[in-house]
Amino acid sequence: MSELGLCSRREADEWIEKGWVIVDGVRIDTLGTKVLPEQQIEIDPAARAEQAKQVTILLHKPVGFVSGQAEDGYLPAITLITPENHWEGDRSGIRFSGMQLRALAPAGRLDIDSTGLLVLTQDGRVARQLIGENSDIDKEYLVRVTYGDQATDIDQSFPPESLATLRHGLSLDDVPLKPAMVSWQNGEQLRFVLREGKKRQIRRMCELVGLNVVGLKRVRMGRVQLGALPQGQWRYLDTEESF
Template sequence: MTTSAEPVRLNKRMAELGICSRREADEWIAQGWVKVNGQPAEMGVKVTPADKVEVDKQAHGHQASRVTIILHKPMGYVSGQAEDGHEPAVMLVNPRTHWREDPSSNRFSPPQLRGLAPAGRLDIDSVGLLVLTQDGRVARQLIGEDSVMEKEYLVRVAYHGPDRLAPAGQLVRIDDDDPITTDVRAIFPPAMLARLRHGLSLDGQPLKPAKVDWQNPEQLRFVLTEGKKRQIRRMCEQVGLKVVGLKRIRIGRVVLGNLPAGQWRYLGAHEKF
């Protein structure tokens, strides 16, 4: 967040204050819903922290009508735009796939699809929690450049690293074409687990520390605060692991829970990331 008294564009200042996204700010300014020091704001105007920014209640009403959707993305759907013949996950948001046990009082209407976009990605061959939102504040919270939102994953792995000694002392030969898929925890080197937690780099940049622990003998639990493209799969490759299944189960304080695959629910009014 900008802390100096240097003037910045009004839309950036409003986003930094958590009022709305930059795009929403521009829309509100165009509608005449924003004042600076008591005067209607002009597009592109710059402000300092000393300037008083006021927003008309119409803008807040418009914002309150925007929805955020929690989707359990199945395999085979892309997060964003359709690509290579695969449908985008937003295609699953319709009345037929709305979870019957959704506690929200919201009811589906076609305008809710307008501007509904993923706040973060989930690979085509990954499943689990995907957030789709019309609300720029939510998007900025989850994927803004200063976001440190935790994201939790369950990751089933196979081992195709160097030959290893099993706990009983016998040498385990590892065939790249036939990796170890059972009791991976028993032969995976502890030093490599430490590297997953901290010490790896992607695209020439060191990764932030991650929480990585064994959930069961074949499955790891990852908690990340960043989201580089195919990050977990590429991290695992560097330590001799192959991801055979990946499921996101939490973003911040919002959990996937027992939402069925291919179904969705609304983010509740009192639910916060």
């Protein structure tokens, strides 16, 4: 069921236990039941109704918050999901409920020193799409850098071959990185578009070619833009939006 994109594995377990899964007309309520490729899986409407209540939240994470569990005294980003921080520009029409915080988890990391778009979701399908093993969703970042003693006009002195290496040719933890799109936005800021997300990847990539990152902001995940969402505030993913 998870591989077919019907739900997350956790949801699949819950649906089976509730008798919401039907295989060739027979309700299945035993976990681990084997299903052959040619068999037909149907989902009870009650499961679809429950799934429709799940929310995905877009947060403009500030520096100083961790994406997941609290660590080293730093608060997790989910603590910012409050009625007070709900962006007044949200046009989704969804009303906030404390139940929406249940099983709400980040779909991808954004390190403590970085800002920008962080997705938190209850929907396993969204998490799989963004961070699943076969995800091909690209993420866009704006990265402010220094180069030696230079803080401006770095694009004029940074070697073109090093820029080419950033795009393709680096390895982290002895694993070659996938090709990336890297270009200068202005004299001190690079634009990165990645299709993977290793821990502190951009900072480590820049370090390998002599650049020091002084600011990093994620501005897009797939087709969803950070846009005008203010720092520290959040909004719901609209039903008309998709990554």
